[in-house]
Amino acid sequence: MTNRTLAARDLAHIAIFAALIAALGLPGALSIGAVAVPITFQTLGVMLAGAILGARKGFFAVALFLALAAAGLPLLSGGRGGLLWFTISPSTGYLYGWLLAVVVIGYLTARLLPKYPFWPAVGATALGGVVAVYLLGIPVTAINLGLPLWVAIFDSAKFLPGDLLKVVVTVLVARQVHRAYPGLIAPLARRSSSGTAPAQVDSAPTA
Amino acid sequence: MIGLYSPGRSVVHRAPTLLKLVLLSVGVVVIGVLQQPWQLAVAALVVLTLFVIARIPPRAAVAQIAPILWMLVIVVPIQGLLAGWLVAGLMAGRLITAVALAALFTLTTTVTSVLEAFQRMLRPFGRWIDADRIGLLVALTIRCIPLVTEIVTEVLEARRARGTRGSVMALAVPVVVRSLYAADALGEALVARGLDD
Amino acid sequence: MSTITFDAVSHAFGERQVLRGIDLRLTEHRIGIVGANGSGKSTLVRMINGLVAPSSGTVSVDGLDVAKKAREVRRLVGFIFTNPDNQIVMPTVQEDIAFTLRRRGLSAEEITQRTTAALHRFGLAGHADHPAHLLSGGQKQLLALAAVLVADPKVLVADEPTTLLDARNARHIGDLLRSMSQQVIVVTHQFALLEGFDRVIVIEHGAVVADGVPEDSLDAYRALLA
Amino acid sequence: MSTITFDAVSHAFGERQVLRGIDLRLTEHRIGIVGANGSGKSTLVRMINGLVAPSSGTVSVDGLDVAKKAREVRRLVGFIFTNPDNQIVMPTVQEDIAFTLRRRGLSAEEITQRTTAALHRFGLAGHADHPAHLLSGGQKQLLALAAVLVADPKVLVADEPTTLLDARNARHIGDLLRSMSQQVIVVTHQFALLEGFDRVIVIEHGAVVADGVPEDSLDAYRALLA
Ligand SMILES: Nc1ncnc2c1ncn2[C@@H]1O[C@H](COP(=O)(O)OP(=O)(O)OP(=O)(O)O)[C@@H](O)[C@H]1O
Ligand SMILES: Nc1ncnc2c1ncn2[C@@H]1O[C@H](COP(=O)(O)OP(=O)(O)OP(=O)(O)O)[C@@H](O)[C@H]1O
Ligand SMILES: O=C(O)CCCC[C@@H]1SC[C@@H]2NC(=O)N[C@@H]21
Ligand SMILES: [Mg+2]
Ligand SMILES: [Mg+2]
Numbered sequence: 001m002t003n004r005t006l007a008a009r010d011l012a013h014i015a016i017f018a019a020l021i022a023a024l025g026l027p028g029a030l031s032i033g034a035v036a037v038p039i040t041f042q043t044l045g046v047m048l049a050g051a052i053l054g055a056r057k058g059f060f061a062v063a064l065f066l067a068l069a070a071a072g073l074p075l076l077s078g079g080r081g082g083l084l085w086f087t088i089s090p091s092t093g094y095l096y097g098w099l100l101a102v103v104v105i106g107y108l109t110a111r112l113l114p115k116y117p118f119w120p121a122v123g124a125t126a127l128g129g130v131v132a133v134y135l136l137g138i139p140v141t142a143i144n145l146g147l148p149l150w151v152a153i154f155d156s157a158k159f160l161p162g163d164l165l166k167v168v169v170t171v172l173v174a175r176q177v178h179r180a181y182p183g184l185i186a187p188l189a190r191r192s193s194s195g196t197a198p199a200q201v202d203s204a205p206t207a
Numbered sequence: 208m209i210g211l212y213s214p215g216r217s218v219v220h221r222a223p224t225l226l227k228l229v230l231l232s233v234g235v236v237v238i239g240v241l242q243q244p245w246q247l248a249v250a251a252l253v254v255l256t257l258f259v260i261a262r263i264p265p266r267a268a269v270a271q272i273a274p275i276l277w278m279l280v281i282v283v284p285i286q287g288l289l290a291g292w293l294v295a296g297l298m299a300g301r302l303i304t305a306v307a308l309a310a311l312f313t314l315t316t317t318v319t320s321v322l323e324a325f326q327r328m329l330r331p332f333g334r335w336i337d338a339d340r341i342g343l344l345v346a347l348t349i350r351c352i353p354l355v356t357e358i359v360t361e362v363l364e365a366r367r368a369r370g371t372r373g374s375v376m377a378l379a380v381p382v383v384v385r386s387l388y389a390a391d392a393l394g395e396a397l398v399a400r401g402l403d404d
Numbered sequence: 405m406s407t408i409t410f411d412a413v414s415h416a417f418g419e420r421q422v423l424r425g426i427d428l429r430l431t432e433h434r435i436g437i438v439g440a441n442g443s444g445k446s447t448l449v450r451m452i453n454g455l456v457a458p459s460s461g462t463v464s465v466d467g468l469d470v471a472k473k474a475r476e477v478r479r480l481v482g483f484i485f486t487n488p489d490n491q492i493v494m495p496t497v498q499e500d501i502a503f504t505l506r507r508r509g510l511s512a513e514e515i516t517q518r519t520t521a522a523l524h525r526f527g528l529a530g531h532a533d534h535p536a537h538l539l540s541g542g543q544k545q546l547l548a549l550a551a552v553l554v555a556d557p558k559v560l561v562a563d564e565p566t567t568l569l570d571a572r573n574a575r576h577i578g579d580l581l582r583s584m585s586q587q588v589i590v591v592t593h594q595f596a597l598l599e600g601f602d603r604v605i606v607i608e609h610g611a612v613v614a615d616g617v618p619e620d621s622l623d624a625y626r627a628l629l630a
Numbered sequence: 631m632s633t634i635t636f637d638a639v640s641h642a643f644g645e646r647q648v649l650r651g652i653d654l655r656l657t658e659h660r661i662g663i664v665g666a667n668g669s670g671k672s673t674l675v676r677m678i679n680g681l682v683a684p685s686s687g688t689v690s691v692d693g694l695d696v697a698k699k700a701r702e703v704r705r706l707v708g709f710i711f712t713n714p715d716n717q718i719v720m721p722t723v724q725e726d727i728a729f730t731l732r733r734r735g736l737s738a739e740e741i742t743q744r745t746t747a748a749l750h751r752f753g754l755a756g757h758a759d760h761p762a763h764l765l766s767g768g769q770k771q772l773l774a775l776a777a778v779l780v781a782d783p784k785v786l787v788a789d790e791p792t793t794l795l796d797a798r799n800a801r802h803i804g805d806l807l808r809s810m811s812q813q814v815i816v817v818t819h820q821f822a823l824l825e826g827f828d829r830v831i832v833i834e835h836g837a838v839v840a841d842g843v844p845e846d847s848l849d850a851y852r853a854l855l856a
Contacts (some may be wrong), residue, residue: 006343008394008395008396008398008402009297009390009391009395010398011340011343011344011347011394011402012347012390012391012393012394013387013390013394014344015344015347015348015350015351015390015393016351016354016355016387016389016390016393017386018344018348018351019348019351019352019354019355020226020355020382020383020386022348022352023352023355023356024357026356027261048383052387054363060344064344064345064348065348067322067345068318068322068345068349070321071318071321071325072211072270072316072317072318072321073211073318073349074211080274081211082211082271082273082309082310082312082313083231083309083312083313084305084306084309084310084313085295086304087235087305088235088239088305088306088309089275089306101356103400104379123250127262137333144300144302145282145286145290145302146286146290146294146298147282147285147286148289150283151289160299167377169376169379171384172376173376173379173380174382175389176376176384177380177383177384178239180380180384181387181388183385184387194313
């Protein structure tokens, strides 16, 4: 298996997480406040993808989900889909932010494993799942709606409680999952001077 | 999983997907720079005409555009107070027109052909991206959606059957773990059926 | 024994009529339910603890209407699913068994004690801290039983609890079911599991087509399948 | 028939020794494999198309070493898993059957034609465009068979293919397996499935403990379980 192609098991992991993010859109979307960017469970799926699959597979999972939604499948919360959500809607920037988030969380999680201490993990997940997402999301909301930046910033505050809760849930879930299914993310050496990661634990029978 | 496609045989439906994508991008940019109400009116009329040509059922069209309308009810007053009512009106007009155009694309193009168009756009990057694998991933994801919802249902049932409700955690952990094991089994089936050929 | 009654119960999933006018009064100690794939067996037994609410009619356990008193009924009725994976809700064997008890307001001590006892009774003591998903099929099915019986329900409902087991393990589970003082209702395709049962009900196309002592019912079912 | 050989095959998952020095030469048309839960049956048959690579020893199919020629071997050997849900990889029935062919570089026309033939042969023609996950258990198992046999493998390996089925559906699958011209290797806990087989192998603790005509092997296995 070259490192360019993905093994069948990796493909299946990617597909099932893309499906998981889609399933988290089923409870629907909640829109409150001035700017109608919905509050959605799907961000939880994005954070989980990073913290459980790691940066590479997680990125593919989120990208796959977004591509399917963009292609017109009604996978965004509330049964929406199509290119408009990826171009001119107020939530556009957040969606691209998800791609950044999953990479940041995946990379940092690999550095925290195998110990995965609680507070650093919360910090890492929040850095990707909140900071990175808002960094792209807020300005694009302002641009697409022709609103001053401060209105968009002010409005995004309504996401904060929910998003912080999702961060904590992600960390608690990821910790248990790494226990019940070890070897998903190869831990990265903390000092990158040696340059090589420890051999990946691979307990599954797919040789 | 048929997506949001609204079947039809019109010119708009039959136009090549890549062409539609290009026209859509140009259209959205043009709409975005319009500064005069009359220009916007012309653009809106063009889009409306396209909807008529494509014979989109009004209900399907409204379903696509309604979420944005709701949003405007709140945003327009804010903008009106901050920047003046003409600006607010123009912004709303541009947004609705552009959204309608994008929705028209989605309503007249099958998911399959959009995905094919994406694959064609990725072809120049073929050295890094394997278009075949992407096609497989797409189908696999669509297959996995019912699999995941089944897993969620089963975990919820198991908890109920055991007379407990429990926290988000007691739902999320088993759902994720079982999804991973189900994915492993799927991966094996892919190999057994010749995927890594 | 408890009394479980189905009173004019019908059920449809969307357009599909799955159960039609079921009237039953279950009072025997050990009751088996058989029928072809898709005949409605699982739907029927899921109603006993409210996993499926009937489209019409009522199901009750000891006079409690399942639709209205689901919470109370679920304390009386333990349920075992076909696929033991469905039932495992916690990462390790011990946590999974303790999970059932945790919500019953027992003291931590009592939880530990009853969990340990269950681990021993079902031969899982050596696996207490194992990831539950890595047990063998037979062990998972035993864990499923342990996790349900630890709460000491009055009725045990099991939907095909031996599908993945070898003959010895299947017999082991069968012996367990037969030796239990609780009332037992078992859905199965394996006739041997129903040996020594008091009553067997045959379901076909959502209706009861035979009901009586095991020999007669199973003969009727065999005739149906031929 | 093909010749499948196991040559001094041993296997361990981590610390756990699962297969010990297996030597086998499988040339018969219909071969059954039985044994207790956890005895190593699934591990053994997975080696036939390289899903598990042995820790030591070699497995070969018609002289091709599975470890080295996995790709060629997988074209010869079709594999059916216990749980059909986990082997349906495409959204609709027809797409799932076509998937196997798509990887073989056949023309679109030939794919359609062979897919349609398979749909008819397995009684799934009416469900071609149905989402595969909505099929009944028996239909899913038939789909699994169809999706593998459409590629016309020389050998079919099935790991407990009838566990969730009622007696009629199990017999139907059994009849299908018996009527096939291909070589068939079946792992099962249901002895009835092995009627008319040419050879039955009993595995216990990772070793072959009986091997011969079905009657003798099954007697030996029954004695073992008693
Ligand atoms: N959640 C559901 N939604 C729609 N249809 C369902 C659902 N559950 C079951 N069915 C359908 O209801 C019918 C009866 O299903 P049920 O599971 O009760 O059968 P069963 O007798 O338990 O079969 P088996 O022996 O295969 O377990 C089947 O046709 C099935 O497809
Ligand atoms: N991926 C794995 N990692 C670790 N141990 C494993 C793995 N797969 C199987 N085992 C162990 O290897 C042993 C043999 O397993 P195998 O699945 O081959 O048994 P089996 O004979 O097919 O049993 P069953 O009748 O329950 O299907 C078991 O003890 C099992 O727990
Ligand atoms: O579905 C969409 O159109 C995009 C939704 C983007 C939602 C953003 S992501 C961060 C923040 N947290 C939420 O719950 N919602 C927003
Ligand atoms: Mg059932
Ligand atoms: Mg097995």
